[in-house]
Amino acid sequence: MNSGNYGAPIILFAFGEKAFALAVTFMVLQQIIMNFFGVYYAARGKDGIKVAIKSVFEMPPTYALIGALILNLSNVSVSGNLLSVIEIVGNAAIPLVMIILGMQLANLKLGNFQWAEISYGIMTRMILSPIIAYIITITLMDLDPLLRNVLIVASAMPSAATTVLYALQYKTEPELVSSITLVSTLVSVISITVLLNLVS
Template identity: 25%
Template sequence: MIFAMVNVLAPIFAITLIGFVLGRSKIELHAGTLSTTVLLVATPALIFSSLTSYGVTPTMLLEMAAAAILCLSASAVLSMLTIKMFGLSMRSFLPSLMLPNSGNMGLPLVMLAFGDEGLKLGVSYFFFVALVQHSVGFSIASGSYSMSHLLKQPLIYAVAAVILVSTTGIAVPEVVLTTTEILGGMMVPAMLILLGSSLAGLTISDLRPALVVAVSRLVIGVLSALAVIWVLGLEGRVAGVVFLLSTMPTAIITYVFAQRYRPEPGQIASAVVASTLLTFGCLPFLLWFAVKVLEQS
């Protein structure tokens, strides 16, 4: 079991470290260009490729949608209680507490832990998390709701295409499957490099809120995941994927929102760093619980 965990965690640490070193070096890694490419090209391609190639069904999408929405709803309630308890800013810290980094850190983890089947489930789950991040998370940070912002996300159209294919039985041309598979293949390593590069540029400027967010995000993620797994009666690999993706650290996109709309982006940056480091330290236990306890339940 220990060697299996090393085989899963070592690539994540190694690729993230590469991104961190590049971010700290004199090499000008254009993170903005890379992140835009991942968001607009690689992620939609991976969603379409994985969900069509592996035969995802509308039932599976609905199951993962229910798990994701319930986990995020439970996280939102627990996050608001935490913010009230510690006297933090609701608009600044609610997105940081309720939104996990299911993409950059979560998808590589479930792919390495559960293989292609885990990636298929993870991508289905991540799609709904990403939708909430770009709608609810954006609205909380900015103080306004923008449907046009949501409609600009290619993720929506990728899943719409998947639903069309799965419900009508349309045969996808091989050239389309091959192209999206190649493009989607760059998402996981690119996300980890971006994660490392982003961490290289962030600093701990305010320790108290950073520690509150870091510890609370992990606890909220665990509690939300276990509650949803019990309520929905999830078992095996599905339960393991939901648990891992729900317990991921604060999403880096919350720092992007804070940098643009909030007066204290440094505190959110600190929270992202502290949360990521804490979750990295807890990954062996989280992975053990997901694989050993949940998958074999």
């Protein structure tokens, strides 16, 4: 789910600063899961389990996470100069992902869309996910109402551009993944509006 670039600002505008902090925390956890399991499943699609596990350990975010945990647990402070470099590289990430997604979308032809698969992806991402999140947060967890709303809305976000990068990298149907990302983002204009009115 695109709980970062797309989801966090929507949650900020809909629910305020406190909700935004919760959304960012959720986004970080979701990105960690995506960088491990997303890479694993994308790589496993063509090359098998051994290559998939190797691919996870070839990804820079794996080592960034390990390094961050070590620094955090050992209370080591990072110099301002290093943080400035990390911030510059981080700021370049989103535009770079958007360029790659745009290049992939430029190659798509509407007549080649696999509408059955796209519809399944849209139903799962935009409808089933928030319903599951609602059921879990209402029946299985005693959550603060604000946190519950953040999780439900974040779960209803469209497919993230990161999935397109993984699909391209590991050659696992990038055209289909790109088309689901495109259509789910367009559909979200209506679906997120409706959902925000429901949870409000």
